[in-house]
Amino acid sequence: MNRYINAFFWCFIVYLFASIPTAVKSEMLMSEKIEELLRKGSCWGCHDTDEIRVGPSYRSISSKYKNANNQQIRILMEKVRYGGAGNWGVVPMVPISQLSSEELNDLVEWILVQQ
Numbered sequence: 434m435n436r437y438i439n440a441f442f443w444c445f446i447v448y449l450f451a452s453i454p455t456a457v458k459s460e461m462l463m464s465e466k467i468e469e470l471l472r473k474g475s476c477w478g479c480h481d482t483d484e485i486r487v488g489p490s491y492r493s494i495s496s497k498y499k500n501a502n503n504q505q506i507r508i509l510m511e512k513v514r515y516g517g518a519g520n521w522g523v524v525p526m527v528p529i530s531q532l533s534s535e536e537l538n539d540l541v542e543w544i545l546v547q548q
């Protein structure tokens with residue numbers, strides 16, 4: 434009998450650990466809308482929250498543009514829309530044309546609140 438309880442206990446522990454990434458994700462204030470926009474723009478293909486992929490991580494973008502004013506936010510939105518290189522390295526960001534200005538604004542503002 435004890436063995437079964439033990440097995441159940443370990444399953445529970447494994448379940449707890451398996452659910453941590455979801456908990457971390459919700460800590461990032463990832464609303465469904467943002468999640469959908471990140472998918473729509475294929476942002477995850479080149480960006481990660483913490484790791485450098487083809488482009489910089491959302492967290493490093495956020496710390497580079499801490500206290501960004503409206504003009505800087507507009508410049509970042511244009512960078513996403515039209516693409517470009519030079520702020521992080523020689524690899525260019527591709528133009529992302531499938532998002533509206535409002536959607537770009539939501540995404541850039543979401544990136545800038547990552548810490």
Ligand code: HEC
Nearest residue numbers: 474475476479487488518519520521522524525526527540
């Ligand atoms: C094909 C790869 C790729 C995709 C897809 C991509 N990015 Fe990027 N992104 C990059 C690279 C590379 C850079 C660094 C550009 C530089 O050095 O100036 C970058 C930089 C950025 C920056 C910082 C710009 C700056 O001037 O500092 C933001 C903000 C950003 N990306 C947001 C997004 C968002 C939002 C999406 C999805 C809509 C997205 N990216 C999709 C590759 C990509």
